Amino acid sequence: MNAAVVLGLDVGGSSVKYRLASAGSSDGIPAAIAQGTVQTPKKDPVAGLAAIARDVAAGRRLVAVVVGIPGLVDEDRGTVLRSANLPALDGLALGPALSAALDVPVGVINDGRAAAVAEARWGAGAGERDVFTLALGTGIAGSHIVDGRVVDGAHGIAGELGHVVVEPSGASCACGQRGCLETVVGAPALRRAWNRAGGEGSPKDLLAAYEAGDERAVRVVDRGAGALADAILTLLALVDPGVIVIGGGLASAPHRLVVRARALVDERATFHRVPPIVPATLGKWAGAVGAVAEARALHDRSPVALAAN
Ligand SMILES: [Zn+2]
The missing domain is CATH 3.30.420.40 (ATPase, nucleotide binding domain)
Structure with a gap:
């Protein structure tokens, strides 16, 4: 079986930054297996983000995804409450919908929060x-x-x-x-x-x-x-x-x-x-780094991962 990977997406008004990393837990910054930028899907965000996740993970075993969103997010439910830059996401239960499309656990977080945690742990705040x-x-x-x-x-x-x-x-x-x-x-x-x-x-x-x-x-x-x-x-x-x-x-x-x-x-x-x-x-990648770190944590506490351990 292919090594398990986790994906962080940092969704902006015009582009999505992604970072793919191994699912293995570690305290260090999640090293990028792949990292890049693609256009933000405007029309059908769930199908669009699912397609991005499949493309980026191509051929690898994807086990968790976390999506950073610019806006107000209910992290417990994986719902976007309000996103000024991405109205298509307003009120959308993005986590559950994307999870159903990809058949892996999907978390949703505020992008600024993801970036802040990454910057504090591995950027200018490290140590x-x-x-x-x-x-x-x-x-x-x-x-x-x-x-x-x-x-x-x-x-x-x-x-x-x-x-x-x-x-x-x-x-x-x-x-x-x-x-x-x-x-x-x-x-x-x-x-x-x-x-x-x-x-x-x-x-x-x-x-x-x-x-x-x-x-x-x-x-x-x-x-x-x-x-x-x-x-x-x-x-x-x-x-x-x-x-x-x-x-x-x-x-x-x-x-x-x-x-x-x-x-x-x-x-x-x-x-x-x-x-x-x-x-x-960490510059413009801070949000994607934070999201992929959260994806690792999400995988660590998901029932499938716990059963496999
Ligand atoms: Zn004010």
């Missing part, structure tokens, strides 16, 4: 038991990970640093509050602030102008960095993590805003213990 990861992009997602597990509070919503209020009379946020960190440092907020200041283009253009010493860009970046620094000081006061890992679309370029925020945290800290604040290292 530290208490890690806080921040993803800066359109939104701002935070995850507190202790001993490789997400600490998500009594109701599953802990870690929402993007919705810590940093400007009490600031802009209204999608969450209903005013002046959340996201309304200052989220990519759309930075773009608006930059355009209002007379600058043209995206947050990337803003950072390029900042590098070039453009005074308008310096003002916008300083405001963002100040807000991020205040949010991080709140985080230090409440959580006291051993390391803060910052990733996400906005952090992938040499990110002057994060560098500036780090300097401001050092300046403003009093009783706080400022941990290393470091860039994420």
